[in-house]
Amino acid sequence: MTHTYPVRSTKEQFRNNMFHIVTDEVEMSDGAVLARDYMVHVGAVGVVALDDEDRVVLVRQYRHPVRQFLWELPAGLIDVAGEGLAEAALRELTEEADLIAESVIHLIDIHPTPGCSNERIRLFLARSLTEVPVEEQHERHGEEIDIEVRRVPLAQAVQMIFRGEITNGAAVAGILAAANLVRLEE
Structure with a gap:
């Protein structure tokens, strides 16, 4: 029926x-x-950025609703008129992690809380990373001022999920999807 x-x-x-x-x-x-x-919800994007050593770029950021700092992927809202989803993900990578990626592909889509929201997050995999020159880095405001950026081996990031150190839903889904993709590529 x-x-x-x-x-x-x-x-x-x-x-x-x-x-x-x-x-x-x-x-x-x-x-x-x-x-x-x-x-x-306006929608969001996130990016699993892997460097040449298969380290994933994580950002640690304060999230007021849960009153704690969380390890996450560079991510953000789809809030720039006319901007494509991949471009939004690359913008977030630049703004939150001071990185540029030469390669980006669609990884997965998730509905993080379908019982109370229509939010959809499109996650991308980015590779071939380079640093944004200091003079061109994004000026951060609010909670972004305290962002910590760290590169973690992908296998270690997976372990962090299962130890409860990474609980952000988009980060969990994106890291596990990227780990699966990398395993399939080997």
């Missing part, structure tokens, strides 16, 4: 530049109409 879950009405509850919260009245398969609150 395929039910389409038609939306009978939508009411916006809150809006900012990253997301808005809406309440949909949705018809269930039994005919009942129920309210469903969720976040409509």
